[in-house]
Amino acid sequence: MNYPSRLVEEAVLEIAKLPGIGKKSALRLALHLLKSDLGVTHRLTDALLNLREKTTFCTICHNISDGDICQICGSFKRDDSILAIVQDTRDVLAIENTGQYTGKYHILGGIISPIQGIGPNDLNIESLVERVRNNPEIKEIILALSPTMEGDTTAFYISKKLSEYNLKVSTIARGIPIGGDLEYTDEITLGRSIVSRVNF
The missing domain is CATH 1.10.8.420 (RecR Domain 1)
Structure with a gap:
């Protein structure tokens, strides 16, 4: 050019x-x-x-912030008992745009990926464990990670790290998208949708 x-x-x-x-x-x-x-x-x-x-990062959840504590962590309107674990800030924005979640977040800063040389020590997992240990108000952990091999590995690792605490650990639902046709859905997603079916 x-x-x-x-x-x-x-x-x-x-x-x-x-x-x-x-x-x-x-x-x-x-x-x-x-x-x-x-x-x-x-x-x-x-x-x-x-x-x-x-731009700085929140000292509590590691979200992008203007100060030491982000708006979500500093809000009294958010539910302190629920903590969604996400990969990065883009996931926080995606969940916030739904308007369906009122809890707080913890940003890992990535997911475990041996191929890319990313291990548990490269992520904000220890600060998550410390946060759960020091905050008895937290009752549920939502593992809101991508449904990939790396995401599942990270979710499994975190659930093991938090197993000694009295917490409900859940994952985001996986299944057929709204408006999707079954014939175009891959077998793994369709299979998980059937296994994880809900009452009608």
Whole structure:
């Protein structure tokens, strides 16, 4: 691709490093910024710098936060007795968008994956155990992890680590998506849906 200037090319190459953005989209964004008021670019630059330099992580659940404690952990409206264990912040956002969950979270920062060299010590599992040990209000752990081999391994490991505590340990339901056809559902999902059937 030929660029009108070296400066445009440098901007396009940097923008294209972002996930989901190809060089054409990056060029469109760069040209948009070039045509926009200079203040637009300054505000974007300031927002990105603040994101990198001022964002912290909650000392309780490891969620992205503006301070030591995130809004969810600091809220008196949340149910302290239920703790959803998730892989990362994107999972928190997905669950929050449902409007169905009122408990709190614990973010692992990944899942156990020997192939990628990620072991239990690389995750926020020990802080989870300590959190359960020090907070008798926690009565239920929801293992809200992806239904993959790594997710199941992580869930099994966590359930073993927490087995000495008097907790209800559950997992999110797995089955046929709403509006899905049985004939297109894979055998494992269909089998689990039948085994984990609920009363009608």
